[in-house]
Amino acid sequence: MKMKVCNARTLIEMKKIFNSVDPVYGYTIFNIGGNNYRLITAIHYNTQLCYIRAIWTHAEYSKPYNQIKLKRGEL
Numbered sequence: 001m002k003m004k005v006c007n008a009r010t011l012i013e014m015k016k017i018f019n020s021v022d023p024v025y026g027y028t029i030f031n032i033g034g035n036n037y038r039l040i041t042a043i044h045y046n047t048q049l050c051y052i053r054a055i056w057t058h059a060e061y062s063k064p065y066n067q068i069k070l071k072r073g074e075l
Helices: 011-017 058-062 064-072
Strands: 021-024 027-032 037-044 049-057
Touching (some): 011 021
Antiparallel strands (some): 021 027
16 A cells, blocks of 8 residues: 555654554554554555555464564565
């Protein structure tokens, strides 16, 4: 999906707009729904493209095998 509202060119600029965003193993992860869900994205700031890789509950995100998927870049 093309980022239309946000023109952030770096993660630092993204954090100024969305305070609940963190870099994790090359992905950009947003805490959403009152910290109940994780939106895992791959953002290409140079082209302003945001690829949604997964949406997990907090419990799913915390599972060791999902952390391994993130670390290996398997999303």
